Amino acid sequence: MSDPYETLRETDIGPLIEEYGEIELSVADDLFERMVISVVNQLISTEAARTIRGQLFDEFAITPDAMLAADDVSLRSVGLSPQKIEYIKSIARWSKTENITADSFSEMDDEAVIEELTTIRGVGEWTAKMTLMFGLGREDVFPVEDLAVRRGMEQYFGDETRAEMRSRAAQWTPYRSYATLYIWNQYVRENSSVEDIVVE
Structure with a gap:
């Protein structure tokens, strides 16, 4: 099985992995x-x-x-x-x-x-x-419905439509969940009043 971080380092999420390190995705206890x-x-x-x-x-x-x-x-x-x-x-x-x-x-x-x-x-x-x-800790989910995801992609990549965002996210398959975590983290850093959803 491939490593999500190594795979994503070859995409435009790569700089965010270098910045934030490895962000874990796991199954909830409850x-x-x-x-x-x-x-x-x-x-x-x-x-x-x-x-x-x-x-x-x-x-x-x-x-x-x-x-x-x-x-x-x-x-x-x-x-x-x-x-x-x-x-x-x-x-x-x-x-x-x-x-x-x-x-x-x-x-x-x-x-x-x-x-x-x-x-x-x-x-x-x-x-x-x-x-x-x-x-459930699923690795390939892209929640384009999430406002913070869309705003993060607008700020970081300049994507303006959901279609553009889905198209960009296709390159992150089969690890779109991990890519989403990095987008959230970047958005949080640029908008300090927003809680880091990753640690919930």
């Missing part, structure tokens, strides 16, 4: 917790998401049973919107019904995982790709 993090992060500023996550994790055990048992008033008190509460409980019900772990997807390719995950209320393409990358 897939449900990782999905909850992604739901919290949906469509709000990074600073707001960080605050809500901190309060949520301080006040509750992040398990399907605990989320289903929690009343909506308590969940709203940590900053979750009614819609996100509904989404988290939907994922919790799905996790319990299907007895889901990271191993549940071991025989499924990325597209099949996305198809399965997006049947859950509140899980769209972006959340599914975050789960692939940060939950």
Whole structure:
């Protein structure tokens, strides 16, 4: 099996690898917790998401049973919107019904995982790709839906459209997830108010 860093050093991501070193991609210890993090992060500023996550994790055990048992008033008190509460409980019900772990997807390719995950209320393409990358450690995911990815590519490469970004990302196959981590890191460095998503 080829080495992702050696492979990507031969592409236009190479300078970022030299700058940041080897950034690891791994399977999450708890897939449900990782999905909850992604739901919290949906469509709000990074600073707001960080605050809500901190309060949520301080006040509750992040398990399907605990989320289903929690009343909506308590969940709203940590900053979750009614819609996100509904989404988290939907994922919790799905996790319990299907007895889901990271191993549940071991025989499924990325597209099949996305198809399965997006049947859950509140899980769209972006959340599914975050789960692939940060939950399952899949190596060849390119989340062009992510605003920070697009802004990073605009700043670093000058790409303006999603089509241009997808075309450029093709050269990073089969390690587009790793390339994405470097784009995020570069964007974070250029925009210091943005949290480094890599370490979540």
